[in-house]
Amino acid sequence: MVVLRTPVRKVIFFTLILLVVGVLLVFLMVVRDFLAPTHTAPASSSSVSTSNSNANAAATAVAYMKLVKIVGQPTVKIVSGTTFEADGQIKNVGTSQHDITLKITLLDSSGRVVGTATRLVKNVKSGATANYAIQGTASQSSWSSVEVAVIKVS
Numbered sequence: 001m002v003v004l005r006t007p008v009r010k011v012i013f014f015t016l017i018l019l020v021v022g023v024l025l026v027f028l029m030v031v032r033d034f035l036a037p038t039h040t041a042p043a044s045s046s047s048v049s050t051s052n053s054n055a056n057a058a059a060t061a062v063a064y065m066k067l068v069k070i071v072g073q074p075t076v077k078i079v080s081g082t083t084f085e086a087d088g089q090i091k092n093v094g095t096s097q098h099d100i101t102l103k104i105t106l107l108d109s110s111g112r113v114v115g116t117a118t119r120l121v122k123n124v125k126s127g128a129t130a131n132y133a134i135q136g137t138a139s140q141s142s143w144s145s146v147e148v149a150v151i152k153v154s
Contacts, residue, residue: 064150067094071129076106076146079135084115086134088148092124100124101152104134106143114139118151 074088086104099122106115117136124130 064153067092067098067153068100068124068150069093070148070150074104074146074148076104076143078138078141082115082138082141084117084136084138086117086136086146086148087132089129089131090121090124090150091129092126094153095126097123097125099152099154100130100150101154102132102134103149103151104136105147105149106138107145107147108140108142109144114143 069091071089071091074086076084076086079085084106090100090102092098092100099120101118101120103116103118105113108114115136115138117134119132119134121130121132
C-alpha cells in the first residue's frame with residue numbers, strides 16, 4: 001500500500017497515474033487504428049497512398065475471384081527463342097457473360113520475374129470453361145514457378 005503523507009507526493013502520484021493511463025489509451029488507439037500513421041507522399045509522386053492502393057487491389061482481386069475460377073495450373077513451354085506459351089483453363093462462375101483479362105508471370109527460384117504476358121479471353125459465358133493460350137517473352141529459358149492472375153473482368 002502506498003502511504004502519501006504530503007500534498008506534493010499526492011500530486012506526483014496522481015500525475016504518474018494519469019500519465020500511465022494516457023499512454024495506455026494512446027497505445028490502444030494505435031492498435032485499433034484510431035491513430036493510424038499517415039503516409040505523406042513527395043510532391044512529385046501520386047497522391048494515392050501505397051496502403052490504399054494495396055487494399056484496393058486486394059478488394060478487386062477478391063471480387064474477381066467471385067466471378068472467375070482458374071482451373072488447375074497452366075502448362076508453360078518455350079515455343080521459340082525466348083517466346084513462351086502458357087496454356088490453361090478458366091471458368092466463369094459469375095451469372096453473366098464476361099471478357100476476362102489474364103496475366104501470366106514466370107518467376108525464377110529467387111522469386112524474380114523472368115517473363116510476363118497478358119491476354120483478353122473474350123465472351124466467356126456464365127458457367128462456361130474457356131481455354132487460353134498466352135504468349136510472351138521471357139528473359140531466360142527456365143523458370144521455377146508460374147502465377148496466373150485475373151486482372152480485369154468486364
